Amino acid sequence: MQELYTQTSTQQTSSIEVSKVLRNTYALLAMTILFSAVTATISMAMNFPYLGLWMLLPYIGLLFLVEKTKNSIMGIFSVFALTGYLGLTLGPILNYYIGMSGIEPVIMALGGTALIFFALSGYILVTRKDMSFATGFIMTGFLVAFIAMIANAFLQLSGMSIAISCIFLVLSSLLIMWQTSAIIHGGETNYISATVTLYVALYNLFSILLSFLGGSSD
Numbered sequence: 001m002q003e004l005y006t007q008t009s010t011q012q013t014s015s016i017e018v019s020k021v022l023r024n025t026y027a028l029l030a031m032t033i034l035f036s037a038v039t040a041t042i043s044m045a046m047n048f049p050y051l052g053l054w055m056l057l058p059y060i061g062l063l064f065l066v067e068k069t070k071n072s073i074m075g076i077f078s079v080f081a082l083t084g085y086l087g088l089t090l091g092p093i094l095n096y097y098i099g100m101s102g103i104e105p106v107i108m109a110l111g112g113t114a115l116i117f118f119a120l121s122g123y124i125l126v127t128r129k130d131m132s133f134a135t136g137f138i139m140t141g142f143l144v145a146f147i148a149m150i151a152n153a154f155l156q157l158s159g160m161s162i163a164i165s166c167i168f169l170v171l172s173s174l175l176i177m178w179q180t181s182a183i184i185h186g187g188e189t190n191y192i193s194a195t196v197t198l199y200v201a202l203y204n205l206f207s208i209l210l211s212f213l214g215g216s217s218d
Contacts, residue, residue: 014186022183024191028079029198035080036087043091050092053153058085063196070192079192086203093207097214109210113202120173124180131174131181138178141171165208172204 042048062082069075097105124131145167152160179197182188 017189018184018186021189021191021194025183025194025198028076028191028195032079032083032195032199033202036083036090039084039087040090040094043088044095046091047095048088048091050096051089053150055089066192066196070190075192079195082196083199086199090203090207093210097210101214105210105213105215108213109206112209112213113206116173116205117176117198117202120176121180124177125184128184129177129181130185131178132185132187134174134178138171138174141167142175145171165211168204169208172201172208175201 059082062078062085066075066078066082069078094106123129145164148160148164148167152164176198179188179194179201183194188194
């Protein structure tokens, strides 16, 4: 009887911890998205230059900073530094598409990104599907797509660019499902890491949808 009570108590504690991580992740994700919207607006107003592949250098550095500080209060500041920077990089992209096609593609891309996120997250939360089997596939897929993206920056093949965008679109969607699954099954206990993963997936989705809806293959 004592063993049964201990097992039940452990399960309840685990469920509470999972709920806490999930709640904190979604709260921090919402705040970072709002902060990115602010920095993107500032970037647009200041005509912040498009950095191309050079944006990856600060991005990788900030990712490393988040990883090093994720278990301390400094992790919060690191997350806002990363997401604020990514918001800045969106400014010139938004200016380009608004200048070329108006505000409609931006609104549609935002709506499409939100729809995909809530649909995929909701599916995992309802079905409680374990996506841990896809870990290797997602990580390998991102590595291959990343290398192909860098190569195509020099090759400038429009067909390859579209293919890479489609691959990133699928992988980012899978990443949302994988991260949500990791949280509810106890595989992810750090809400800062979870927030960054989901934010990057959303950033990719929005950028890709915007390029498709805006009529550009770049």
